[in-house]
Amino acid sequence: MLPAVILAGGLSSRMGGGDKVLLALNGQPMLAHVISRLAPQAGPLAISANGDPARFARFGLPVLADSLPDFPGPLAGVLAAMDWAAGLGASAVLTAAGDTPFPPEDLAAKLLAAAGPGGPALAADRASDGATRLHPTFGLWPTALRADLRAALKDGLRRPRQWAAQHQAGIALFGGPDPFFNINTPDDLARAAMAVSGQPDAPR
Template sequence: MPRQQITGVILAGGLARRMGGVDKGRQLLNGKPLVEHVAARLGPQVQTLLINANRSQDDYAPLGYRLIEDALPDFPGPLTGLHAALGVTETPFVITAPCDSPYLPLDLVARLYTALQQNDSKVAIATAGGRQHPVFCLCHRDRFDALDHFLRNGGRKVMHWCAENQAVEVDFPEQIDAFRNFNTLNDLKAP
């Protein structure tokens, strides 16, 4: 897999309503911020790693990754993080991962990339345990205009956009727990 063709983006730009509005990526799991767990697992799989953050930039800056903000106002959802990354990347592909999934697969990018190549597709998402995990999305840069149109016309649901773009689903049956996410502060107390 040519990792030099792929930019990773950690999605930390949301409002974290279920977590009481705190900056989710900065919350600690085993003494380390969630975003650092994700960076440690996603970073080696990509050429460049970005963090999509709409607040707390001063807290994220010391990590040393380029920070990008949503280009659209009012926190319209995770697709805007992909949109922001596609708008600035110089690589052909972008992979997204949420900041609250610290156990993401170490072979996530390789398997999604392989599926794209085998299916001659532009978008691939992860599935596991019978559930879709579309925020784990590998997307070709040429999907930027389609995503921009979708978002500017009120589209917000990730699976609707994935369906419109014939996303390939890649199953990780042996790694169901790798997609576990932490939505509340109580979740962080019982990893």
């Protein structure tokens, strides 16, 4: 199985600041829920985050800092993931957002099946109007492209979907009720807690 990296760099600015992924969700950090979904479908796991790695020590996973200065965003986390996976001898790496506690249980399989001619694949679902919504922090990234990504970041590119499109990324379409429900507000966290406890009308 391919290695996977959880992108955990987002701050909870709408929830009081700090690491969003460490917020408690039914007695466990949100990050623990993501790990439990990814572990059965991936090989080695790591966390992409800047700052003091000790705050993630409880999870027992490598913590990957950006290799570029000035916190260029999630695409820099993707590069860190690719560099780490290449060091493991992997041909590609999966990424997932740390503020999305219920990623699909078939995320890895569908991304691999959807890999485009250039190798990458991005996750997507359908909006209420039927339009395709990309979720580019959930992706499959060939490690052979890491030099290209590093150069693109140094040239100022910041959007994962833009870089993926340059490499003819495939699209893995997921169904179900809001498979990439992410937490940005206290209300979102409350809805996620409902999902964990099995209440109706919850996102998963």
